[in-house]
Amino acid sequence: MGQARQRPECVLGFYQTVQQPSGEISGGILITSHLGRPIEFQCSLPIRPNPTQQTLYGSTLRPFLVGELIASALRDRLDLKPDVLLVNDPDAINPHTWEATPILCFQKPRAGAVERTFRGDVLSTTAAYAARLDEILQLLEKHVPETADLKEPLGRVEQALKEALGQAA
DSSP states (O other): OOOOOOOOSSEEEEEEEEEOTTSOEEEEEEEEETTOOEEEEEEOOOBOOOHHHHHHHGGGHHHHIIIIIIHHHHHHHOSSOOSEEEESOGGGOOHHHHTTSOEEESSOOSTTOEEEEETTEEEEEOHHHHTTHHHHHHHHHHHSOTTOOTTHHHHHHHHHHHHHHHHHO
8 A cells, every 4th residue: 555645854955947939938847855865846838928918018918928827837737835936037926926925035135135145146036025024045055955056956857847848839
């Protein structure tokens, strides 16, 4: 008789989007254990905004697509929600989409960003998560091995998305 899978001590999420030359955007999220081992992967179908949407949304189109539309669809399909979400695109940071899940970004978000250095990487977050930043970094310090590269899984997500897009074409 099999055992039920036990939730790892710290579950990490890595959310990445890829924009095709055609303008289509797809997103993927990799859920891993604190050791970087895959638990779950979800990806979206490509989305291409039409000219009317581009006009109406203006400069808010990309943050809407990346931070709300694609991210919400992926979040809703997850079986296991992450304790921390790591991204490298400031447009992916939307506290309303991820609710209680704190988001750390490898690039500085827009105004109001709070930054901390963690194992040589500068991580930033928005004001919505600033009060919990020390707690989040302590969680990572406690569970993630010192040799782990927190950016590396984002590359895996990007590669998996490109492979999925190549198969869908």
